[in-house]
Amino acid sequence: MKLWVNGGLREAEEARVSVLDHGLTVGDGVFETVKAERGDTFALTLHLERLARSARGLGLPAPDLDEVRRACAAVLEANPMELGRLRITYTGGLSPLGSERGDAGTSLVVGLGETTRRPDSTAVITVPWTRNERGALTGLKTTSYAENVVALARAREQGASEALFANTVGQLCEGTGSNVFVVLDGRIHTPPVSSGCLAGITRALAVEWTGAVEADLPLDVLESAEEIFLTSTLRDIQAVHRVDGRETTPAPGPVTAKAMRIFDERAAADRDPRLA
Numbered sequence: 001m002k003l004w005v006n007g008g009l010r011e012a013e014e015a016r017v018s019v020l021d022h023g024l025t026v027g028d029g030v031f032e033t034v035k036a037e038r039g040d041t042f043a044l045t046l047h048l049e050r051l052a053r054s055a056r057g058l059g060l061p062a063p064d065l066d067e068v069r070r071a072c073a074a075v076l077e078a079n080p081m082e083l084g085r086l087r088i089t090y091t092g093g094l095s096p097l098g099s100e101r102g103d104a105g106t107s108l109v110v111g112l113g114e115t116t117r118r119p120d121s122t123a124v125i126t127v128p129w130t131r132n133e134r135g136a137l138t139g140l141k142t143t144s145y146a147e148n149v150v151a152l153a154r155a156r157e158q159g160a161s162e163a164l165f166a167n168t169v170g171q172l173c174e175g176t177g178s179n180v181f182v183v184l185d186g187r188i189h190t191p192p193v194s195s196g197c198l199a200g201i202t203r204a205l206a207v208e209w210t211g212a213v214e215a216d217l218p219l220d221v222l223e224s225a226e227e228i229f230l231t232s233t234l235r236d237i238q239a240v241h242r243v244d245g246r247e248t249t250p251a252p253g254p255v256t257a258k259a260m261r262i263f264d265e266r267a268a269a270d271r272d273p274r275l276a
């Protein structure tokens with residue numbers, strides 16, 4: 001494997017950033033995961049726009065998106081594979097030990113890992129921890145991911161692939177790396193970004209392409225929803241067949257299946273879509 005590290009391609013065993021990089025010591029960084037099929041990325045422009053928004057929200061210097069594009073292209077060319085997870089990481093760079101940033105400049109790392117297509121349906125759990133819809137990092141895709149690591153480990157222990165959070169006022173929010181949609185009276189609903197969830201790229205496209213309604217939803221809507229599905233870069237749209245101990249309608253249900261078809265067709269027709 002070859003990775004892009006701060007200006008050029010490196011073999012994996014030679015790819016290095018400092019142990020004092022602020023992304024490592026305090027999680028001062030942002031990232032994006034982009035789906036790549038046979039070297040062809042999906043929604044790269046939307047991902048790079050969010051990378052810049054996240055960096056701005058964290059107070060990092062604006063990333064050079066032309067350089068990021070060159071890095072992505074170089075990594076994709078150097079690592080041919082059928083289906084890959086393209087990971088772009090942008091951090092505060094070499095800094096003192098502590099929260100204060102240094103002045104050595106930022107770090108940019110781009111890597112590509114092989115992955116497989118997700119199953120059409122999955123099991124999820126809910127967890128007792130909450131998302132803070134009023135936090136300093138709310139809505140930003142940062143490398144401060146330890147909460148997600150803990151929650152996802154809990155899900156794996158219980159035979160699920162994802163854990164779902166409420167926010168601090170008991171509303172349904174998001175998963176560790178996904179957004180959540182529910183079907184109520186035949187209509188698709190999803191929590192608004194104001195709930196504290198990440199403004200997912202796949203989420204936004206699914207809302208636009210399926211006509212989903214953004215609405216505040218109590219966490220216990222998961223107990224009564226007719227259908228439930230997740231969205232994320234690597235899941236696209238994935239049905240949920242079990243929440244905690246509750247089996248939902250055999251998944252994918254009719255509304256979810258239609259949403260999956262619409263998403264697949266629109267994504268195949270436009271590999272770099274824009275939002276209206």
